[in-house]
Amino acid sequence: MKERISLAVDELIAFANCKGGTVYLGVEDNCDVTGCTGKYDIQAISESIYDKTRPPMFTEIEEIEYEGKKVIAISVEADGKTYATTDGRCLKRLGKNSKPYYPDEMSNIYSAYHSNDFSSQIIAESSVDDINLMVVYALKEKLKIRDSSSTLPDLDDMAFLRDLKLIVEENGQIRLTIAGLLFVGKEQSIQRLLPQAEVIYLHYGKDNLEEYNARLDMKQPIITILDRLTEKIQNENKIENVQIGLFRLEVADFSEKVFQEALLNALSHRDYQQMGAVYVKHYPDKIVIENPGGFLDGITADNIITHPSAPRNKLIAETLQSLKYVQRTGQGVDIIYKEMVSMGKPYPVYRVFSDSVQLTIESAMEDPDFVRFIVKEQDSKQINLSLSQLMILRYIVENRKIKFADVQKVAQISAEEARKCCAELMKFGLIEITGKEYMLTARVYEAVKSDIEYTRDKTVQYIKAKDMITEYIKLQGYINRSTVQELCGFTDQQARRTIEKMKEENIIEMSNGGRYAKYILKEI
Known part of the structure; x- marks a missing residue:
């Protein structure tokens, strides 16, 4: 079997350097099926081929049974790379035979x-x-x-x-x-x-989300494709009006800026050495863009917003910047996120596979009140909230509160950046500290939620603090203000307010005054 694999490696290299092909183990040159005998392992064969080729070759192996005999079919695709054996032999396919592939030919095209x-x-x-x-x-x-x-x-x-x-x-x-x-x-x-440089547009109607009802195959220049598909999307865009005072904001199903940034991102980051096409799937409520080539090393769905720019095709990215289609070379992912968040739409969703990336953009506007508030706030204060700040606010609106550790995770930023973001949001009067968490201020609640929800959240926080303080005093006999701060995660002012409220409710009383005042449970 080792000898057969060595022979197969040569043939597979020759196939890969041309149009791809399949090697059959257990079939003679005259097409007689002799089958593979003895012990063998499909995984071991795959790994052996991988180890004997440079760059390492990926193959598909299938075991076929024919008239009681087993044949092993090993297939390889042409992916634009030039393959050789580990000892430096390079071959190409010429008709039925494999011939040496010399250095002056290896540039391919x-x-x-x-x-x-x-x-x-x-x-x-x-x-x-x-x-x-x-x-x-x-x-x-x-x-x-x-x-x-x-x-x-x-x-x-x-x-x-x-x-x-x-x-x-x-x-x-x-x-x-x-x-x-x-x-x-x-x-x-x-x-x-470059036949693999193809974009395929598929349109799906609301009555059948499984089968497309229109298809467009394009092997055209990048900007031509961009213009054609932008027109396709815009022609079916529905507009939702959001009234903000006397001003009416029009929010489209799919923002032109978001769609164009997402498509150009796919075209500049795709792997052009893979034979697959870029797919744009247009559904009534979402657009899905799929491009060949996984994320580059170090980039994940959890850090894609803030990871340093690393375009797979640098010259394409630089050309888009020179032609003013993008603001800078790189991912443009932050632009997509900011537009989606500020328009009250769901976050874009990235799914990463070993050899491709899929991006889903949804059309629904989930929270018109949030959109109204953000537009009015930025206009009245003449500020431009950063993407990180918008993501923090959006999270608190949806989850009531946020811990500092979650601020870093949600906005994909460092601890220092998280502190700065939260400090600025507090300065703008948008959030406040409650214990060890941040929550919206009362005026923001009034705009995006309700004063009832604000009061309820503050009440729940006080009830929890009151129970912890009462239990502590039962165990230790007394408590002071600094211990209340540490126990409940309060600021000094919050500790003061909580103690005063518990005194008003006749739950505790001061046992001695001064700088180090102690509080005990009040006897009833």
């Missing part, structure tokens, strides 16, 4: 351009004929509108593309980079040179 960024690699088989000059013209015209101070549109077409690093000159010939093909390539050129 992409050649490295002093960078590990796939989107900045040069497409060796491209030429000036692959450039769609109408798209170049459209990009320049749109940039004039987006940034009237930009001098890029004043350049001639080739200088414009060269400045953006979308084209380079090689031996006197113009070549496109991957990013260049994706921004200004002709449709047939994208199909020929």
